[in-house]
Amino acid sequence: MTTLIAPRKPVMTLYSGMSDPLSHRTRIVLYEKDIECQVVEVDPAKKPRELADLNPYNDLPTMVDRDLVLYSSYIINEYLDERLPHPPLMPVDPVSRAKARLMLMRFDRDWYSLLPDLTSNDKRASTKARTALRDGLTVISPIFKEQPFVIGAEFSLVDCSLAPILWRLDHYGIDLPRQAKPLLDYAERLFARKSFRLSLYICSAPSTIGRWRTDSRRTWWWTRGCPACACRRVTPTPPAASC
Numbered sequence: 575m576t577t578l579i580a581p582r583k584p585v586m587t588l589y590s591g592m593s594d595p596l597s598h599r600t601r602i603v604l605y606e607k608d609i610e611c612q613v614v615e616v617d618p619a620k621k622p623r624e625l626a627d628l629n630p631y632n633d634l635p636t637m638v639d640r641d642l643v644l645y646s647s648y649i650i651n652e653y654l655d656e657r658l659p660h661p662p663l664m665p666v667d668p669v670s671r672a673k674a675r676l677m678l679m680r681f682d683r684d685w686y687s688l689l690p691d692l693t694s695n696d697k698r699a700s701t702k703a704r705t706a707l708r709d710g711l712t713v714i715s716p717i718f719k720e721q722p723f724v725i726g727a728e729f730s731l732v733d734c735s736l737a738p739i740l741w742r743l744d745h746y747g748i749d750l751p752r753q754a755k756p757l758l759d760y761a762e763r764l765f766a767r768k769s770f771r772l773s774l775y776i777c778s779a780p781s782t783i784g785r786w787r788t789d790s791r792r793t794w795w796w797t798r799g800c801p802a803c804a805c806r807r808v809t810p811t812p813p814a815a816s817c
């Protein structure tokens with residue numbers, strides 16, 4: 575007689591920054607793949623002591639999967655994609671994979687690198703960063719007239735990486751011009767994904783800080799300060815009640 579043992583899902587822990595976009599992009603990957611994972615919400619001002627033991631850089635996100643400790647969001651995201659391949663978030667063929675990685679690298683170098691300046695008190699630096707991000711996003715906008723996602727027909731790690739920036743545009747004070755409408759439509763498609771909505775509500779706070787609002791077209795949950803970014807934004811669906 576064969577004894578069937580149900581496979582146990584791996585027990586993973588993600589140390590995730592409450593408002594940081596890099597942790598946010600990793601949470602989107604987690605929820606896209608429906609990975610069972612304990613998400614430890616970390617306030618960067620009060621990091622748990624074990625984080626420094628796990629990660630020599632003591633930064634976020636940091637992931638623990640049994641004996642493996644990973645840091646750097648792009649490494650964690652690629653690991654998750656390879657470790658739990660369904661749904662795949664990278665193309666299969668080497669050329670397309672290389673192009674996707676190039677795009678990820680460019681987002682990091684060109685846009686993620688601007689984030690400290692965007693939120694700094696140095697007015698000149700923040701204005702310069704705002705202009706660079708606004709112009710860069712406007713330039714890529716026509717892509718979305720041709721295809722639904724950054725690298726083509728399929729949602730990928732590249733979209734997971736862009737979504738946290740798009741979500742925070744109001745917070746960064748960036749108003750995109752009218753010609754960026756295809757990008758804004760794309761952003762709404764990303765925000766409507768279940769994985770994205772789950773990625774926003776990592777703590778129990780939203781139910782106490784939001785309220786329902788209604789206009790002639792729809793009813794939505796309005797958060798005074800979204801827990802993922804402290805921005806003011808309309809969210810397309812009500813938040814989960816708790817973690």
Ligand SMILES: N[C@@H](CCC(=O)N[C@@H](CS)C(=O)NCC(=O)O)C(=O)O
Pocket residue numbers: 591594595596597618632633634635645646647648
């Ligand atoms: N290359 C790393 C950078 C990680 C990083 O800079 N994390 C920031 C969050 S945006 C952090 O933890 N800052 C708080 C600190 O270093 O004390 C990645 O992609 O994850």
